[in-house]
Amino acid sequence: MGPEYSPVDGKTYSLFGNSDSTSEYYETIRMLADKIQVLNTDIQALIENIRRFSLKKRILKKALINTESDNQISVILNIIDPYLKKYTGNTEEHLRRLPVSKLFDRRLATSREQYHLYMLEIELTNRRFSSDFLSADRKIALMPYCLQDFSANCKSTRNGFDYQCKHCSVRCFQNYASEILEANNIEPYIWMEGDMKKLAKFSLREKRTLGILGIACIPELTWGMRNCWKNSIPVVGIPLNANRCIRWFGEFFPNSVDLAEIEKLVIAPVAR
Numbered sequence: 001m002g003p004e005y006s007p008v009d010g011k012t013y014s015l016f017g018n019s020d021s022t023s024e025y026y027e028t029i030r031m032l033a034d035k036i037q038v039l040n041t042d043i044q045a046l047i048e049n050i051r052r053f054s055l056k057k058r059i060l061k062k063a064l065i066n067t068e069s070d071n072q073i074s075v076i077l078n079i080i081d082p083y084l085k086k087y088t089g090n091t092e093e094h095l096r097r098l099p100v101s102k103l104f105d106r107r108l109a110t111s112r113e114q115y116h117l118y119m120l121e122i123e124l125t126n127r128r129f130s131s132d133f134l135s136a137d138r139k140i141a142l143m144p145y146c147l148q149d150f151s152a153n154c155k156s157t158r159n160g161f162d163y164q165c166k167h168c169s170v171r172c173f174q175n176y177a178s179e180i181l182e183a184n185n186i187e188p189y190i191w192m193e194g195d196m197k198k199l200a201k202f203s204l205r206e207k208r209t210l211g212i213l214g215i216a217c218i219p220e221l222t223w224g225m226r227n228c229w230k231n232s233i234p235v236v237g238i239p240l241n242a243n244r245c246i247r248w249f250g251e252f253f254p255n256s257v258d259l260a261e262i263e264k265l266v267i268a269p270v271a272r
């Protein structure tokens with residue numbers, strides 16, 4: 001037995017697209033990142049440019065319509081949009097129904113163009129930080145609570161930085177992800193109460209480098225990775241296969257993550 005790996009639909013996105021697995025998504029995003037890196041070989045400048053523009057929703061919409069422009073963001077959006085839109089099909093309906101009071105929530109109000117740039121940014125950031133993360137003195141992984149098996153009575157307990165899985169369910173993605181991470185010398189935590197600032201300060205004091213691997217839905221992961229970068233922490237990340245937690249649906253639905261991709265990320269440095 002293993003965790004059920006069948007397509008799941010998200011409030012705004014699903015990495016399954018029209019497929020039975022998420023491998024096609026990962027092949028696509030790698031192919032797109034390769035193409036985009038040809039436009040600008042300075043990966044840091046590329047990510048910074050993507051970040052700067054990804055805040056400007058209206059400009060992104062115009063940039064996508066303007067297929068003739070040689071502006072870098074317009075070119076990037078027009079390359080990635082035809083490939084990535086099959087993964088973000090529910091976004092517009094979600095935005096139409098989003099109450100005005102929630103329009104200021106950056107995560108909930110993420111537009112389709114922003115999703116596509118975030119997908120690219122996560123892949124490029126993995127390329128940028130993969131070796132630094134793997135060579136950090138201490139590596140920790142932060143997994144979201146919503147990835148657990150909701151049919152089990154979760155036995156995870158607080159241990160060190162935060163909660164850790166006790167491997168009680170063979171249907172649980174946290175269980176398998178934790179095993180992969182532990183086998184590769186990465187401390188796996190279910191992020192509930194852990195204080196990142198304290199951890200970063202402690203590592204600095206101890207003169208030990210810290211690396212973070214994040215697992216979260218695309219908007220959360222992107223903002224978390226930016227925060228780590230801002231604090232000079234090498235960060236890599238894997239998006240949840242869809243956004244299905246209480247924040248998006250008002251209740252929790254079972255979710256999944258691509259375990260093979262976690263393995264790839266923690267075993268071999270991603271090619272730059």
Ligand code: SF4
Pocket residue numbers: 148149152153154155156164165166167168169170172173174175
């Ligand atoms: S396998 Fe781990 S995370 Fe999953 S329900 Fe059991 S203790 Fe909780």
